Amino acid sequence: MSAPSEGVVSALTGAILMAVKVCIVGCGALGSVITGHLARLSDIEVHAYDVFQEHMRAIRERGLKISGAADFTARLNATSDPSEIPPCDFGIFATKSIHTRAAVEQTAHIFGPSAAVCSVQNGLGNEEIIAERVRYVIRGATGLAIHMRGPGHAAVEFYGDIWIGPFEPSGTPFSLVQELAALMNRAGLRFVPLHDARGAQWTKLIFNSAANAVGALTRLHHGAAARFAPTAALYEALLQEGEAVARALGIVLSADPRELVAEGARAPTKRNASMLVDVLAERPTEVDFINGAIADYGEKLGVPVPLNRAVWQLLKGLEHSWSNPS
């Protein structure tokens, strides 16, 4: 099937409305869940883009299945060829951070001068990369717990908020942030538009700096790491470093990252941090965008960040080991 590409007839007025077009760039677990929800809105034209061809083909042939806390299958356009995608009004970037630059290069032509692209990715620095090629950029941070089940199939463990706000250097109008949030919330997601989303982004970032790095290096699932005294103490020390860097930047956190630690630790299932999933698959991790970014900011500002720097060094070393160096 193919979504409407020219317009739909308004049920209320009978007028021809141009469908809002949205392209989700990066259809891993998070991108797929957002895509699936959005595709249930009949007045939105949804395009999914990912280099993982088997996943795109499964979506084209059988639809995108969402299970877990939700249960439905959505039909939508899915491709690994960016030239097939028409100009879009909104973009949602949901790739791993390490793929942001390549994804922007492949898709920048889709986003014209009035389009806005929102990053819902982990870590810091994605918005800066997107803004090199896209006019209006929106920063975001997510609180969903999701995972892939296989090609064409993603699962939601629980819905959480997705906080979005203008990426300051791009001068994105807040009305665009509100429009995107309204559209996503109609689709059943929980987007929260904020004038300043940095506090939410840093709250998630600081949580990730502990949960992802410690999980990836110890191979403990999050609940076990949060409960085991030595790793719990390291979580706390990493959180304190990140909080000190945020303070030096004048960023007010939206919540205590310890709440995210505790919330995750209460999960009934063993939940591996995404960097641990990457380590077990011997794929490059997002450590540059998480602990590396905090360490870079801290060192620039003169805030001590020995632990974020050390776990960054260890994870770069672990990634290096997969190349079997001489």
Place this chain on the structure above:
Amino acid sequence: MSAPSEGVVSALTGAILMAVKVCIVGCGALGSVITGHLARLSDIEVHAYDVFQEHMRAIRERGLKISGAADFTARLNATSDPSEIPPCDFGIFATKSIHTRAAVEQTAHIFGPSAAVCSVQNGLGNEEIIAERVRYVIRGATGLAIHMRGPGHAAVEFYGDIWIGPFEPSGTPFSLVQELAALMNRAGLRFVPLHDARGAQWTKLIFNSAANAVGALTRLHHGAAARFAPTAALYEALLQEGEAVARALGIVLSADPRELVAEGARAPTKRNASMLVDVLAERPTEVDFINGAIADYGEKLGVPVPLNRAVWQLLKGLEHSWSNPS
């Protein structure tokens, strides 16, 4: 065969001499190499003790083979039953540090009030444990590169010095240290008797705090970790923490630990740190006796040791993961 148990006839004087009896406790790679050399001296009665029965049986049946930089097979007494071992004049402790306490409990009866026991183990704290049950204790640190090839077979990559000196709290006479060194050097090893061996022990300890912890967490062999910029920087930061703790304790290092780093990195073969070998086999590591000991001293003395504490926390977490915690 069985070594002489009562005495040997002096080739020079014809007098009956009581053979010096030595028990090596812990016959991994290092213990086996020391045992093999010592067993070549006809006037020394050598007993090897290890709980690894297959290794002890192989030594009893086929002798102990030493290859690599040496090449010989030695015959000697080897047992996993400490009740078979007669009272000995000297003991050499070469178990993993985590097994020191159990090994002392099993063998303390072998060492009478005039016997001296020398630790050639990694890390700090072994001498303290041995001294709880043995009158005279000698501290030691080794510079050999060795590894096991299989039951009954150990290999020497290169010979290095083994520095020994009195364990201060036990008031061990220096003459006992000299006697042990002379005996070992006759056997072809390079023991160096020192009035104060703490500087040598801490030099090795500080080297191990970097090479072992970084290797175990990144799975890089030592040369690769020493050459890769992020892990080389972490080596340097760990070395500096250990050096600061040694200074606060008034210990003068016997060498720059960076020389040990560089020496190991020049090895033509990929050499995994012993803690990495343990991690790959999912066996408990010696981290409590290396980074844990440095962190404990530093925290007691008010010397900042965040990195030794962090790698200790990560390795305890990694060990914890092997129990598949809920």
